[in-house]
Structure formats: C-alpha cells, structure tokens
Amino acid sequence: MDHDVLLPGETLGLMGGGQLGRMFAQAAATMGYHVAVLEPGATSPAGEVALRQIAARYDDAEGLRTLAQTVRAVTTEFENVPAASLRALADAGLRTTPSADAVAATQNRNVEKAFIKRAGVPVAPHARVASEADVAALPAELFPGILKTASLGYDGKGQARVANVEETLEAFRAFGGVECVLEKRLALKLEVSVIVCRGLDGATKTFPVSENVHRNGILAVSVMPARIDDATANRAREYAGRIAEALDYRGVLCVELFILEDGSILANELAPRPHNSGHATIDACVMSQYEAQVRVMAGLPLGSTEQHSASVMLNLLGDLWFDEKGEAATPDWAKLLSIPGVKLHLYGKAEARPARKMGHVTVVAPTGELAMARAREAARVLG
Numbered sequence: 281m282d283h284d285v286l287l288p289g290e291t292l293g294l295m296g297g298g299q300l301g302r303m304f305a306q307a308a309a310t311m312g313y314h315v316a317v318l319e320p321g322a323t324s325p326a327g328e329v330a331l332r333q334i335a336a337r338y339d340d341a342e343g344l345r346t347l348a349q350t351v352r353a354v355t356t357e358f359e360n361v362p363a364a365s366l367r368a369l370a371d372a373g374l375r376t377t378p379s380a381d382a383v384a385a386t387q388n389r390n391v392e393k394a395f396i397k398r399a400g401v402p403v404a405p406h407a408r409v410a411s412e413a414d415v416a417a418l419p420a421e422l423f424p425g426i427l428k429t430a431s432l433g434y435d436g437k438g439q440a441r442v443a444n445v446e447e448t449l450e451a452f453r454a455f456g457g458v459e460c461v462l463e464k465r466l467a468l469k470l471e472v473s474v475i476v477c478r479g480l481d482g483a484t485k486t487f488p489v490s491e492n493v494h495r496n497g498i499l500a501v502s503v504m505p506a507r508i509d510d511a512t513a514n515r516a517r518e519y520a521g522r523i524a525e526a527l528d529y530r531g532v533l534c535v536e537l538f539i540l541e542d543g544s545i546l547a548n549e550l551a552p553r554p555h556n557s558g559h560a561t562i563d564a565c566v567m568s569q570y571e572a573q574v575r576v577m578a579g580l581p582l583g584s585t586e587q588h589s590a591s592v593m594l595n596l597l598g599d600l601w602f603d604e605k606g607e608a609a610t611p612d613w614a615k616l617l618s619i620p621g622v623k624l625h626l627y628g629k630a631e632a633r634p635a636r637k638m639g640h641v642t643v644v645a646p647t648g649e650l651a652m653a654r655a656r657e658a659a660r661v662l663g
C-alpha cells in the first residue's frame with residue numbers, strides 16, 4: 281500500500297452532523313476510532329455520539345482550521361458540503377474521501393449526467409436549461425417531462441412536472457431562473473439503488489441492489505436484495521462500479537437507478553456518501569456502508585459486502601409521533617420490538633416534525649418472504 285493506514289485510536293473527521301454521520305460515527309467507534317464532527321448546530325445526531333463537535337459553518341475558515349489540526353482524514357455525510365471546504369482541507373494535507381472534485385461532480389445534475397454517460401451508463405433523455413432561450417429550444421420528444429433544479433434538490437424538492445414548453449417556462453421562472461435540467465418523464469417499473477465503495481487503491485465493491493419505494497418524494501421502504509433477476513442485478517452493480525471508476529471515486533457512493541418496463545436500466549442520480557437505501561447493510565451485510573466509509577478513509581482494505589440476511593427497511597418519519605388529531609403520540613416500541621427480526625434505529629432527534637427522518641427499522645429474516653411478512657407486521661404496529 282502506498283498510503284498511510286490510520287490505525288484505530290486515531291480521530292476521523294466528519295463534515296455534517298445528521299443521522300448518516302451518526303451511523304458513521306457508530307461504525308468508527310466499533311472499530312476503535314474517534315470522530316470529530318464539524319457542524320453548525322450546537323447539538324446534532326452525529327455530535328451526540330462523537331468525541332468532539334466543532335460548532336462552525338461548513339465554510340468557516342477557523343472551524344476548518346480546527347478540524348485540520350484535529351484529524352488526518354475527513355469525509356462527509358451530506359452531498360451539499362461546500363466543495364471549496366473539502367479542497368481547503370485537502371490543501372491543508374488532509375485525506376478527503378470523497379475528494380472535492382468527486383463531490384462537486386454530484387452537486388450539479390447536468391455535470392453528474394455527463395460523468396455517468398462517460399462511464400458508458402445510460403441516463404434519461406434530457407437537456408440542460410439555463411435560460412429562457414434554452415426553454416424555447418427544447419425538443420418535443422422530451423415531453424411530458426420533469427424540470428429539476430440542477431443543484432440543491434432533494435426528496436422531490438426543486439422539481440416540477442411539465443407537459444410542454446409553456447409550462448416549462450413557468451416552472452423555470454418559479455425556480456428563479458437558476459440552472460435546471462429537463463428530463464423526459466419515463467414509465468418506471470422499479471426504482472433501485474446500489475451502494476458502491478472504492479478504496480484508496482481503487483479496489484471497488486458493490487452491495488446487493490436495494491429496491492426502493494418512495495412516498496411523497498421521500499424514501500419509505502427499501503427491500504434488499506431487490507426482487508429482480510440476477511442478470512439485471514449484476515448489470516445494476518456493474519453500472520455503479522463503472523460510475524465510481526469514472527469519477528475516480530474514493531469512499532462510499534450511492535447510485536440511484538431506474539428500471540424500465542423493457543428491462544433497461546438508467547442511472548438517475550448520485551449521492552457522494554452512504555444513503556438511506558443502504559441502512560439495511562448495518563444489520564444484513566457482513567460490512568455496513570458506514571464501516572466501508574471508515575475503512576476507505578483509514579486506508580484499510582474493503583470488507584465483504586455479502587448479505588447474510590434478507591431485509592426490509594422502513595423509514596420512521598416524524599408523522600408517527602402524532603395521532604390522527606395531531607396530538608403528540610409515541611409509537612409502541614415494545615410491541616414493535618416483540619416482532620422477530622426487528623432492529624430499531626433512532627437518531628436521537630429531540631423534536632419530531634412531519635416528514636422529518638427520526639429513525640428506521642430494519643427487519644431481517646432468513647428469506648425475503650419472511651422479512652416482508654415481518655415488515656408488514658411492523659408497519660401495522662407503527663400504524
């Protein structure tokens with residue numbers, strides 16, 4: 281190996297204090313590492329389980345300096361971390377996994393699509409829209425379409441369904457004239473994702489494909505492995521690996537994919553970090569996506585992405601903390617935990633709000649059918 285291995289006992293740096301960072305910090309702690317979190321809030325889900333929290337904005341020079349003096353490697357738990365901050369940390373001599381360039385590539389849907397295509401992976405027909413003239417020039421075959429802001433969209437935000445040029449112009453103006461992409465709206469058979477990890481030495485591994493169901497634009501359920509044939513699963517995993525290689529990626533990357541009626545697979549978008557659809561790797565795989573993140577940044581070999589239990593993951597949104605009348609309520613944890621195979625993960629967030637991600641449940645079983653039956657029971661208990 282031509283890089284230092286950061287040994288257990290070292291402190292690893294993390295940009296962002298959310299739940300993905302919390303699960304990263306937990307995986308790091310399991311392997312004997314400490315974590316220093318840079319995050320603006322005084323308290324955070326990750327900060328609560330980390331050795332140290334540096335309360336500073338993500339672009340605060342003083343905060344970044346403190347982090348650079350505390351750790352030798354840094355990672356991120358959210359995609360909108362300023363690439364300039366990662367660049368500054370790299371310039372200060374830190375190992376950044378992923379790199380500022382790789383993160384920047386995923387922060388703009390148009391740039392991201394160009395990288396995906398360069399990897400030889402198909403994407404939905406689309407056109408960049410950066411001006412009203414671009415709107416006027418859109419070809420008819422892109423309609424009906426979805427106009428998406430190029431940056432900062434998540435959970436279906438920054439998107440508008442449009443039937444023609446007039447509606448696109450209206451939506452483009454409503455988004456404030458920022459750079460967008462118009463994608464053709466496709467008939468999706470299934471949405472899936474693949475978590476891929478790539479080590480400092482370029483070794484690449486993928487986790488089994490996850491099948492994802494969204495509600496109101498937010499991930500609700502992930503079934504791993506996805507209920508698709510082996511050839512399709514292998515192609516999805518191969519696509520994800522190719523994209524990681526095209527980005528010269530180091531770290532954990534999520535590739536969201538669409539499967540169409542004719543069986544073809546398209547890449548939708550990337551997340552340069554562990555992903556909600558990969559939570560089940562904690563309880564169902566030999567190595568979790570978070571352990572993979574730790575291993576890459578420490579310069580250790582990747583572990584096994586093999587899945588030892590079938591799994592169904594249910595997101596726990598803040599809505600579950602309210603009854604039909606809108607009064608505060610508490611889910612019946614004891615009843616939930618009486619179901620075999622249920623693993624409860626809560627993120628330590630003090631306040632529940634509708635649509636806020638409060639935790640998740642992973643239901644494991646020896647077979648996919650049994651995991652699904654148990655997950656249905658869990659969903660009934662949760663109401």
Ligand code: ADP
Nearest residue numbers: 404426433434435436437463464465466548549
């Ligand atoms: P984000 O997850 O950042 O909000 P996505 O690009 O993943 O944005 O879009 C959100 C959801 O909208 C997808 O999960 C999918 O259900 C739907 N969607 C996005 N693009 C298309 C498309 N081109 N055709 C059909 N459905 C789409």
Ligand code: MG
Nearest residue numbers: 435536548549
């Ligand atoms: Mg998405």
